[in-house]
Each structure stands twice: as structure tokens, then as C-alpha cells.
Amino acid sequence: MITLSAYVIVAIVLFGIGTIGVLISRNLIILFMSVELMLNAANLTLIAFSRAMNVLDGHVFVFLVLTIAAAEAAVGLAMVITLFRNRETINIDRYDLLKW
Amino acid sequence: MSDYLFLIPLFPLIGFITNGLLIGRLPKPVISFVGCSTVFLSFALSVMVFFELKAMPAGLRVIEQVLFTWIPSGSFHVNIGLLLDPLSAVMILVVSGVGFLIHVYSVGYMHNDPGYGRYFTYLNLFTFAMLTLVLADNFLLMFVGWEGVGLCSYLLIGFWFEKKSASDAGKKAFIVNRIGDFGFLLGMFLVFWTVGSLDFLTVSEKAPEVFTYGGALITTTCILLFVGAVGKSAQIPLYVWLPDAMEGPTPVSALIHAATMVTAGVYMVARTNALFILTPDALLVVAIIGVVTAFFAATIGLAQNDIKRVLAYSTVSQLGYMFLACGVASFAAGIFHLMTHAFFKALLFLGAGSVIHAMSDEQDMRNMGGLKKYLPITFSTMFIATLAIAGIPPLSGFFSKDEILWKSFSSDFGHPLFWILGFVTAGLTAFYMFRLVFMTFYGKERMDDKTRTHIHESPKTMTIPLIILAVFSVIGGFVGIPHIFGVTNQFEHWLEPVMATSAGAAESHVLAAGGGDTGMEWTLMLLSVVLVAVSIYFAHLLYKKRTELATSLRERFSGLHRTLLNKYYVDEFYGAVVVRPVVYLSLFLWKVFDVVVIDGFLNGLASRYHEVSEFLRFGQTGRVRTYATVFIFGVVLVVAYMLMD
Numbered sequence: 111m112i113t114l115s116a117y118v119i120v121a122i123v124l125f126g127i128g129t130i131g132v133l134i135s136r137n138l139i140i141l142f143m144s145v146e147l148m149l150n151a152a153n154l155t156l157i158a159f160s161r162a163m164n165v166l167d168g169h170v171f172v173f174l175v176l177t178i179a180a181a182e183a184a185v186g187l188a189m190v191i192t193l194f195r196n197r198e199t200i201n202i203d204r205y206d207l208l209k210w
Numbered sequence: 211m212s213d214y215l216f217l218i219p220l221f222p223l224i225g226f227i228t229n230g231l232l233i234g235r236l237p238k239p240v241i242s243f244v245g246c247s248t249v250f251l252s253f254a255l256s257v258m259v260f261f262e263l264k265a266m267p268a269g270l271r272v273i274e275q276v277l278f279t280w281i282p283s284g285s286f287h288v289n290i291g292l293l294l295d296p297l298s299a300v301m302i303l304v305v306s307g308v309g310f311l312i313h314v315y316s317v318g319y320m321h322n323d324p325g326y327g328r329y330f331t332y333l334n335l336f337t338f339a340m341l342t343l344v345l346a347d348n349f350l351l352m353f354v355g356w357e358g359v360g361l362c363s364y365l366l367i368g369f370w371f372e373k374k375s376a377s378d379a380g381k382k383a384f385i386v387n388r389i390g391d392f393g394f395l396l397g398m399f400l401v402f403w404t405v406g407s408l409d410f411l412t413v414s415e416k417a418p419e420v421f422t423y424g425g426a427l428i429t430t431t432c433i434l435l436f437v438g439a440v441g442k443s444a445q446i447p448l449y450v451w452l453p454d455a456m457e458g459p460t461p462v463s464a465l466i467h468a469a470t471m472v473t474a475g476v477y478m479v480a481r482t483n484a485l486f487i488l489t490p491d492a493l494l495v496v497a498i499i500g501v502v503t504a505f506f507a508a509t510i511g512l513a514q515n516d517i518k519r520v521l522a523y524s525t526v527s528q529l530g531y532m533f534l535a536c537g538v539a540s541f542a543a544g545i546f547h548l549m550t551h552a553f554f555k556a557l558l559f560l561g562a563g564s565v566i567h568a569m570s571d572e573q574d575m576r577n578m579g580g581l582k583k584y585l586p587i588t589f590s591t592m593f594i595a596t597l598a599i600a601g602i603p604p605l606s607g608f609f610s611k612d613e614i615l616w617k618s619f620s621s622d623f624g625h626p627l628f629w630i631l632g633f634v635t636a637g638l639t640a641f642y643m644f645r646l647v648f649m650t651f652y653g654k655e656r657m658d659d660k661t662r663t664h665i666h667e668s669p670k671t672m673t674i675p676l677i678i679l680a681v682f683s684v685i686g687g688f689v690g691i692p693h694i695f696g697v698t699n700q701f702e703h704w705l706e707p708v709m710a711t712s713a714g715a716a717e718s719h720v721l722a723a724g725g726g727d728t729g730m731e732w733t734l735m736l737l738s739v740v741l742v743a744v745s746i747y748f749a750h751l752l753y754k755k756r757t758e759l760a761t762s763l764r765e766r767f768s769g770l771h772r773t774l775l776n777k778y779y780v781d782e783f784y785g786a787v788v789v790r791p792v793v794y795l796s797l798f799l800w801k802v803f804d805v806v807v808i809d810g811f812l813n814g815l816a817s818r819y820h821e822v823s824e825f826l827r828f829g830q831t832g833r834v835r836t837y838a839t840v841f842i843f844g845v846v847l848v849v850a851y852m853l854m855d
Contacts, residue, residue, distance in 0.1 A: 133839055202834050209832025 117158035125151035138190050138200040142183070149179050212262055212273045215292050218255050218302060219345060221248040222337035230331040238326055245330035246313045249337050253306035260299045271296055271707050274347055274411065281350075288408060293347035297708040300545060301344035301477055304552045305470050309337050311675035312465040315560050318671035319461050319567060329369065329459070336362035340470050344477060349398045349408040352478070356394070356442065359471045360387050366466060367458040379454040386451040390441015394478075397434030400427070401485075414484035421488050432485050432492035435478065436499075443475030443529045445503045450781055452526055456518040460563030463518060468525050468559050469552040476532040476548050480541040483709055487539055493623050497537025501618070501631045504530030506778075508638035512645070513774035516573050517562050520646050524599065525555055527635060531614050534632060538624045540617035542705040546690045547614055549701075550606035553686045554598040557679035561592035564668045564676065565650060570661050575646065580655035584665040587673045589651050591680040596647050598683040600640035601742050606687030608739075611636060613692055613699075615738060616731050633738055640742040644749035652754050694728050694735075 124147055131144025153172045160168020194200055225248030229241055236244075263271050276291040294302075313333060320329050339358025346352035360383075368380030398408065404427060405413050405420050421428040439445070444452035455467045466472070479486060479496065486493055504527045511523035528551050535544035566573055568585055582589045598605040601612065615636070619629035655662060667673070690701030752760040764771050773779070 129842060133835060133842065136835075205834070206832035209830050210827045 114162045121151045121154040136201045136203050138202050142186055212259050215275045215294055216277055218252045219338050219341035221251045222334045224248055225334035226331055229327055233327045241327050241330050242317045245334055249310045249313050253310045256302040256306045263299050268707055288350050291347040292345040295708050296704050298344050304549055305340050308469045308552050308556050311678055312461050315672050315675040316461040318669045319563055332362055332365050343474055347410055363466050363471055366462040367455045369458055376457040379457040383451040383455050386448050387441045390438045390448055393434045394438025397431050400431040417484045423488055424490055429489045429491045432489050436496055439475030439478050443472050444526050445499050449526045453519050453522040456522050464556045464559030468555040473548045476544055479536045480545050483541045493537050493539055496533050500530045500533025500537050501628050504635045505631050508635045510774055510777050511642040513771055515575050517575050518573055521558055534618055535614040538618050538621040540621055541709055542702040543613040543617050546701050547610035550610040550686045553679055554595040554607055554683040557595040557683055560676055561588050564588040564672055567668055568665045570664050575649040577657050578650045579653040582651040585667050591676040594680045595683050596643045600643055601636055606683050609687035609690050612735055636738050637741040637745040640745035641749050644746050645753050648753035694731050
């Protein structure tokens with residue numbers, strides 16, 4: 111039997127990796143993947159608590175989050191492609207026109 | 211009929227709205243028709259309600275019509291209500307009657323003016339405001355009318371605003387009147403504070419219980435109210451705006467600055483007689499200001515050369531007589547003189563307008579002379595008015611002025627000194643008025659040839675009002691023939707119900723005015739008639755028969771003459787003592803306080819913010835990762851804080 115806290119610890123680790131990935135990566139694609147990781151950490155918590163408390167709300171919510179994540183990935187990748195076409199780079203530190 | 215009382219001020223308002231909204235779109239005959247007919251309807255209605263009032267028993271002659279509640283605020287309750295009693299009945303008759311004649315006269319006088327529509331709009335608005343003023347049943351509504359007539363006065367003095375002197379005169383009238391209005395407002399506050407109501411009937415009824423006779427509170431209240439009257443009715447020290455107001459069109463001078471608006475102060479004092487009667491000190495102030503103004507203005511009138519300015523100073527002087535009457539607690543005599551004065555002074559101004567019209571806008575009497583044969587109707591009507599104002603029996607001015615002189619001598623509040631000053635003023639009045647007539651209508655023709663060929667008698671719309679007013683100037687006095695002629699004084703009797711409340715209130719202090727010694731009254735009357743005759747003789751001698759005598763006299767007393775010609779340098783004095791410091795203070799407030807202190811503070815604050823932002827903007831790197839890092843730190847901090855609890 112896997113305890114609830116085990117799920118939560120895994121989720122925290124996943125979320126932490128995702129966060130660090132967002133903060134340190136310069137590659138836009140990697141940044142994207144890190145965001146997905148964070149989303150899935152959240153999903154994992156939802157499922158875990160849903161099961162532990164024996165209600166279905168968490169499951170339903172995860173489906174919603176997955177759908178949104180898929181849509182977000184589609185739109186996000188399209189934007190990445192457009193950005194790449196314009197700037198010929200996916201290094202996000204170069205996207206810094208909106209400053210002082 | 212009295213149910214339709216509210217229509218009396220409403221008609222001119224309708225005229226004002228019609229003419230005002232369609233300015234520049236209506237043809238002249240329509241403008242004239244709307245302007246005149248609305249005032250005529252008011253007059254017709256005034257006559258009807260007057261007769262209805264007359265049919266009622268003397269003690270019950272009060273009709274109060276409350277239209278709606280204007281300000282219901284706790285204990286402060288003000289209605290839009292109209293009050294018709296013998297006093298306001300006289301006033302609405304004078305205002306709408308004389309007003310109508312002047313409207314008709316204006317049709318002829320202003321026929322070439324490009325601002326014809328605007329002129330009638332203002333004139334109708336004025337009539338509306340003046341009728342509101344006299345019909346108001348409380349102080350506040352009266353104040354609305356009071357400010358309304360002030361506004362119209364300003365607009366009409368500055369009617370030819372392209373002329374700098376006209377717009378300056380308008381501003382002067384408005385600003386000087388503000389000083390008086392301030393006193394009126396303070397007086398009104400005191401009345402409300404002490405009596406708890408602004409309603410005239412309530413105030414008159416409660417005043418004797420609320421105030422102690424001759425107390426400081428009632429004296430202050432009355433003097434403050436009187437300050438308002440001083441401003442509006444051009445008494446010392448606030449009279450300076452009236453002579454300058456002659457920059458307006460002449461019918462305006464006749465309507466606003468002679469017959470109606472300037473008498474609003476007298477009306478207000480008479481309306482609040484229940485308060486004034488309680489304070490001998492305030493009455494003394496009123497009488498002194500009145501009689502001194504009467505004398506002072508008459509002396510200035512002696513030396514003026516502008517035909518309208520002579521009449522303006524004469525108006526100030528006659529208003530002084532009215533206040534003298536009020537000051538010796540014979541308010542009925544004041545209102546009587548107000549009425550007769552409205553007739554003959556309006557006539558004099560309209561006559562002067564007719565002369566100016568004929569002389570191609572020349573106003574200097576030194577360039578006139580010999581106009582008698584060119585302007586027969588104007589001459590004869592003006593001559594009648596001059597006889598009336600000089601006090602030749604049995605014309606209207608004789609009865610009203612003599613009533614005032616006698617009351618100033620015999621009343622309990624009177625004093626022989628008042629009589630002497632008033633008596634001398636009567637002589638001066640006769641002198642300067644006949645000087646005006648002789649300089650204008652007799653003697654050598656001093657105008658240039660171009661003007662002379664243009665001289666013509668005025669059109670019928672102008673001469674008919676002159677004739678009607680002349681008739682009233684002759685017969686107007688018969689309503690108030692004094693007791694000694696063996697009849698009852700109808701006018702005084704008519705106003706008795708309004709004044710009776712006050713006489714009853716202070717019964718122990720005031721004996722019935724009048725009384726006195728008939729022999730004395732005859733003597734004084736005879737004396738003033740003799741003085742007037744002598745004055746006329748001198749005017750005749752100096753300005754008709756032997757004009758070189760006038761010149762030599764002028765040279766002999768050149769200092770005095772110059773002082774009079776320059777109006778005792780009062781304008782210069784006010785300029786130095788009041789206007790200049792105010793201008794400098796304003797300059798200081800503008801250049802130093804406004805620009806340096808206020809603007810400096812605000813601009814300084816703004817530039818400090820600017821400097822701080824210059825530094826802080828470097829936080830905006832434009833990099834997503836920087837923002838994300840800050841954001842996550844923030845989240846961590848918030849979560850940590852929440853976990854700590």
C-alpha cells in the first residue's frame with residue numbers, strides 16, 4: 111500500500127523540478143516542458159487526494175486540466191514557431207524588447 | 211382671479227424663454243410683440259388682482275399662494291410662494307405698468323440695434339425677476355429675484371459690451387452690489403437663526419416676541435439687511451455704480467436704474483418694517499444715510515454736463531428721500547415717493563432718451579440747446595416731469611416729497627436737522643432739474659450743423675409712453691393727498707394693514723405717526739414751495755437769461771465746481787483705498803501664492819516622483835525569467851507566512 115504522503119512527496123519533487131526548469135532554462139521548448147511537469151505534479155496531487163478521500167471530484171478536475179494543458183501546448187508551440195520565424199532563436203533571454 | 215397670481219411673473223418668463231431660445235431667428239415685429247404683450251398681460255392681471263384685493267375688507271387683504279416646497283431640510287423649510295398684500299400690489303402695478311410702457315418705448319428706441327432680440331430677452335427676464343422679488347413671500351425667494359435683477363442689470367448695462375466703458379460699468383455694478391448682497395445674506399441668516407423662519411408673515415408676527423426692543427441683535431440684523439438695500443438702491447457709500455450704469459441703453463436706465471430695480475432696497479426695508487420698527491438705532495442709521503445721500507448726490511447733480519448723469523444723481527438723491535422716509539418710520543411715505551418717482555423719473559429718462567435719439571447719440575448738454583421747437587412732445591412731457599420732481603403743487607412729486615419732509619420733521623423718529631437737509635435738497639433738486647431743462651431745450655443751439663439737420667421728433671411708439679407717463683406724473687400724487695387738505699390720505703390708508711402689524715407690535719414705543727401741528731405743516735409746505743420757486747428762478751437766471759453769469763460764477767468758485775464736476779473724487783478715493791489694494795492683493799495671490807506656493811508644491815511633488823521612477827525603471831529587465839523568479843519568491847514568501855500561522 112502506497113501511502114498518501116508518498117504521492118505528495120513525488121508531486122512536490124516533480125513540481126520543484128518543473129519550477130527550477132522554468133527558472134533556469136533559456137530554451138523555450140525546455141521551459142514549456144517544465145511547465146507541463148508542474149501541471150502534472152498538480153494533477154498527481156489531485157488524483158491522490160481524490161482517491162484517499164474516496165470522492166470523484168479530483169478525477170473530473172484532472173480531465174479538465176489535461177484538456178487545458180493540451181490546448182495550451184498547441185497554442186504555445188504555435189507561438190514558439192512564430193517567434194522563431196521572427197527572431198531566429200528560441201533563447202528567451204533574447205526576447206527582452208519590453209524593458210525600461 | 212388671485213388663484214392665477216403665479217401667472218404675473220410667469221408671463222414675462224414665457225416671453226424670456228420664447229425670445230431667448232429663438233434669438234436671431236425671429237423677425238423684429240414678433241420679438242416686439244412677444245416682449246411687450248407678455249408684460250402687458252402681467253399688467254392686466256396685476257390690475258385685476260389689485261381690484262380684487264381692494265374689494266376685500268381692509269384687515270383681510272392678504273393673499274398667500276404657496277406653489278410648492280422648494281427646500282424641505284429639517285427645520286429649514288422654504289416655499290416657492292407668492293404674497294399679495296397692499297404693499298406688493300402697489301409694487302406689481304408700478305413694475306408691470308411702467309415696465310410695459312418702457313417695453314413699448316424700446317421698440318422705437320432700439321429699432322436699429324443689431325442686438326434687438328437679445329435686448330428684449332434681457333428686458334423680459336428682468337421683469338420676471340423683479341416681479342418675483344416683489345411677490346415673494348419669504349426672504350430667500352426675494353433674494354432669488356434680488357440676484358436676478360442684479361444679473362439683468364449687469365447684462366443690460368454692458369449691453370453694448372464692445373465698448374470698454376460699458377462692460378466696465380457692468381462689472382462695477384455687479385461687484386458693488388455683491389458687497390450689499392453679502393450684508394443681505396448675513397441679515398437673512400440672523401433672521402433665520404433667531405426667528406426660525408424666513409417667511410415674511412411669520413417673521414413679522416413673531417418678531418416682537420423674539421427680539422427685545424432696541425436690542426443689539428435686532429439692530430445688527432436690520433443694519434445688515436439695510437446694507438443690502440444700500441447696495442441695491444445706490445446709497446452712500448455704495449452709490450458709485452449707479453452713475454456709471456448710464457452706459458446702458460436709455461430705456462434700461464429708465465426701467466432698471468430709475469423706476470424699479472433700484473427701489474428694491476426701499477421695498478425690502480418697507481417689507482421688513484416689522485423688524486426695523488423694533489430698533490430705533492437702525493432706523494436712525496437708515497434716516498441719516500438716506501438724508502445725507504439725498505443732499506450729497508443732489509450737489510453732484512448740480513455740476514454734471516451729461517444729461518443722463520444728472521438724472522442718475524437725481525435718482526440717487528430721490529432714493530435717499532425714500533430711505534429718509536423709512537428711517538423716520540413712515541414707510542408708507544417712502545413707498546408713495548417710490549411710486550411717484552417711478553412715474554416722473556422714468557418719464558425723465560425716456561425723455562432724455564428721446565433727446566439723445568434726436569441728437570444722434572449726443573449726451574453732453576453743452577452741445578444741446580434750443581431743442582424746444584424741434585421736439586415739442588418730448589419737451590412738454592419732460593417739462594411736466596421736471597415740475598413734478600421739483601415739487602410744484604399739485605403734481606405728484608409735490609405730495610410725496612412734502613409728505614416725507616413733514617414726516618422727517620414731525621415723526622417720533624424725526625429731527626429738525628433731517629428736515630433742514632431734506633428741505634435744502636428740495637431746492638437743489640429744483641435747481642439742477644431746471645438747469646437740465648434750460649440747457650437742453652432753451653437758449654442757443656450749440657450742436658453742429660450735421661446733427662441739427664438730423665433732429666426729429668421721436669416716433670409714436672416713443673412719444674405715447676411719454677404722454678401716458680406725463681399724465682401719471684400729474685395725477686399720481688392725488689392718491690396720497692395729506693390730511694391737512696381735509697381728506698384722508700388714501701395711499702397711507704391703503705398700506706395701513708401692512709404697516710399696522712409693526713405699529714401694533716411696538717405700540718408702547720411708537721405713537722401714531724402724523725399727528726403734529728397743522729399750522730406747522732402748512733408753514734413748512736409753503737416754505738418748500740417758496741424755496742423751489744426761488745431755485746427755479748435762479749436756474750432760469752443762470753442758464754437761460756444770463757448765461758455769462760453762470761460762467762463767471764463757475765470761474766469764481768472754480769475749486770468747488772471742479773470738486774462737484776469730479777463727483778467729490780469719490781471714485782478716485784475708492785480706487786486708491788479699495789480697488790488698488792484689492793488688485794495688488796490679487797496680483798500677489800496670483801504671482802506668489804498661486805504660481806510659487808501651490809504650483810511649486812505640486813510640480814515639485816511630480817518631479818520627485820519622476821526622479822524616483824527614473825531609478826526604479828531598471829527593475830524592468832524585459833526578461834521572462836527575471837519576472838518568474840521574483841514571482842516565485844513572492845509565492846514562497848506568502849506560503850511561508852501562511853504556514854507560520
